[in-house]
Structures are given as structure tokens and as C-alpha cells.
Amino acid sequence: MIAVGYCRFSSENQADGFSIEAQKNAIKEFCKKEGHQILRFYVDEAKTGTTTEGRTSFLEMLDDSKKKQFELVIVHKLDRFARSRIDSAISKQVLKENGVKVISVLEHLDDSPESIILESVLEGMNEYYSQNLSRETKKGQRVAVAKGRVLGTVPYGYTTDQDKKPVIVPEEASVVKTIFNQFADGIQLATIARLLKERGIKTRAGNDFSLCSITIIIKNPFYTGDYKFGDNIYPNFCEPIIDRELFNECQTRFKPRIRHKDKGSLYLLTGILFHSCGQAMTGYKSYKKGKVYQYYRCRNKEPNGFIKKDIAEKTIVDCLLTFLSEEKILKDLSEALSKKIKQTSQSKDAAQLKKQINDLKEQGSKLLDLYLSGTIDKALYTAKKTTIDNSIKLYSNQLSACLNAIKFTPSALKMAFDYYKFKIKNSLLESNSIQAIITTFVKKVVLFDDRFEITFQFKDMSVAYRRDNALPYLKI
Ligand SMILES: [Zn+2]
DSSP: OEEEEEEEEOGGGGGGOOOHHHHHHHHHHHHHHHTOEEEEEEEEEOOTTOSSOOOHHHHHHHHHGGGTOOSEEEESSHHHHOSSHHHHHHHHHHHHHTTOEEEESSSOGGGOHHHHHHHHHHHHHHHHHHHTOOHHHHHHHHHHHHTTOOOSOOOTTEEEOTTSOEEEOHHHHHHHHHHHHHHHTTOOHHHHHHHHHHTTOBOTTSOBOOHHHHHHHHTOGGGGTOEEETTEEETTOSOOSSOHHHHHHHHHHHGGGSSOTTGGGSOTTTTTEEETTSOBEEEEEEEETTEEEEEEEETTOOTTOEEEHHHHHHHHHHHHHHHHTOHHHHHHHHHHHHHHHHHHHTSHHHHHHHHHHHHHHHHHHHHHHHHHTTSSOHHHHHHHHHHHHHHHHHHHHHHHHHHTSOOOOHHHHHHHHHHHHHHHHTTOSOHHHHHHHHHHHEEEEEEOSSEEEEEESSTTOEEEEETTTOOEEEEO
């Protein structure tokens, strides 16, 4: 893939010995090994003796990503990429929109649970905002829907006419049909994605179809003509692309796929699961008649000190997601995250962006003086002015992303977690991402004969859940 390198050298990290040169070499070596081609390097170097860190090249790199000339940004270590996790999540979101991924030579991006939760929250919230489902407009929207008008965007396969009524796009509809038919025939999602790629078929945004985008298509009842809006379903809303029989058949095919066959290797609860006797419970495999059974077992090996791996994990993930959808938790979490955002916005980065914008504005007014006094001609003035204006625009966008673009309201968080839930339910999330979300929020799980007791990392809250159906039945 085509990559660019990003290196940053800050005086505070001088001690770790990774000079710009060392970072560059590590990145080059990594690319050679992985077969990536380096287009160029972006380098930010803090001037000795100053405390402010230049981020000019970083912002330039973000801006250049829009030109779609590269697909990867490679850093030596993630702390080179951004100063804070929020900053990192925001920047990654910008890159993601341009189809660019960030890769670290030394670590996996998914290694930081907070970055994952933030990324998923941002991703979920983007979905939320793009759907524009604010409470105030909902009513008006319902009226529109009742009149056969679609709100927001229509799914792939459709477009809208001037009255916002959905109309089938024949070429796209045939792709949709292929996806449904192949899936019903037992073809794996990954294979469907590959086949589409081979045919050069792209999503509306111009990207390759991913497992996620294909799943979203297969799960969307819109293709049968039903429009799901909020909690309501409007049957026979539009002309169907898929008949209900095929649609339903595809939905049943999802169920047996919920657990991946090789998902078992990672014990998600290692380190946080304990038995009521106080001992840690660890992963354990048993082989019976050529089949593998996976458990967590108490170190004391007591007769009741074990539980099936998948049952324990599914229960804990379900409990966690239930916990995260509680109104009180959402409210507290939204306050905590907003506070964090506020701290970031008052950080050096925001201050520096503000300074850069002011400097540019000053340059602009000096330029105007030069032009008015006849020192420079109009062509030069216009050219320089355009450059300055573009930079101001870029920095201002960055600043607004830093300051106020992201509001962690409880309802936005709820949408984000719902999105996460959707991904987990449909096996669209890697095991290590699920593990990261568990370790972000769950401090400890204790298995009793009749219940789990989960202590969340969030303000030290603990809740007991019934072991059989995982309903919370006792608040501690
Ligand atoms: Zn025990």
C-alpha cells in the first residue's frame, strides 16, 4: 500500500533516544518488511528550548489525506501520532473518512482500550449525527415518512426523486441482489466482499465493500420495501429489491455464525474473572471425542468452580452493554468524557492552533497593506491570500474539532453503544477489541453459584447479575 511516515520529536522524549532519524529508519524498515511504499515523510520537530511543539506537518498530513494519494500513515510509536487519546481519536476519524489508516511500528492500535472506546464512541456518534435524529425534528420527520418521503440518505440500491421518495438504481440493485443471493447460498461475507472487489464494485462513497457494509445491507429491511424509522416500521414503503422470503432466509443464516470457529483462542476474561473462593479463574480446554470444550476454571479446581467460556463471556458482555445503556451511567459517562474533552481543548494543541490562526490573519492584513500601497500586484496578492485563507480554514477546522464538534451527550453515547452492540452481535468486532472494551469498564467479575458479581471501573460501581439469565437483581 502507499504510505506516508509521520515523525515527531519532542524535547521531553529526548531521553528515549528515538531521534527523527531513528524513527524514519524504523518506519522504512517496517515498510520494507510489510511491502508498503513510502510516498514521503511528515516531520514535526520541537525547537530546542521551547515548550510549544510544532504540529504544522501533522496538520498538513491530515489535510493531504483528502487528496487520497496515500492509504496509510505509519508512525514509530503511537505517542508520536497525537498528544492525547481524544486528539488521536479525532485525527484518526478525519483520516478514516479519507480512507487512511494509522499503523504503528511498535504497537497495535487496538492495544489501548481507551482509544478503542473513544473511537467507537466517535464512530457511533458520527452515525448518530449524520442521521440527524434529534428529538425536536422527529415529529416532523414522522409526518414526512407517512407521506412516503425518506429522511436522510437511502441505502445503496436506491436514490431519491425530487420529492425525496426512494427510486431504485438498477445497477446498484443488481449488486444488492447478488449480495443477498450469495449470502443465502452459503457464501462467506469475506468472499462476497472479495468478489465485489474483483469486479471493481465500490460503495457509494467509493470504497470497497467491507464485511460491515455488506452486513448492513443484508440486515436492512428497506430492501423488502419496509422502512424502519425510529421504533416504527412502515411496510411497503418503497419498491422492493429483495423478496421477503430471501430476506428472511438471509437473517436466519446470521444466527449460527454468531460465534466464530477460531474465536476461542482468546480468553476474554483472563485476569478479571475470579471464583467466589477468591481464586482467579483461568482458561482451560478439555477434549472429548475429538471435540474441544473451553472453560474457565478456578485454580482450586473445586467441583463447582468452572463455567463454559462462551457462556461466561457472552453474559459479561451482555451485562456490560446493559450497564452502559443505563440512563444514570450514560449521564455520568457523558459528564466525564465532556470534562476530558474540555481539558484537551484547553491544552497546548488548541492554544497553538489559535496562535497559528492569529498569525495567519496578521499575515493576511500585512499582505493587504502591501497590495494597497502598491508594493505587490494583484496577481501576487490573490495567490498569497488564497494560500493564507486555506491554511486558516484548515487550522480553524482542526480547532473546532478540538473545541466543540464533539458533544458527548447521553443520547449520543447511547447511540454509540448501540452501534457497538450491533457490531458485537454480528461478529463484526475482533476478539481483542471486545476484550479491550471489557477491560475498559470491568474491574472484576466474581462467579458465585447463583450469580455473577461485576465491579465496573466506572466510579467503583458494582452490580450483581443472576447467573442464569443475567438480569440485574441486586444492586450493591
Ligand atoms: Zn474456587
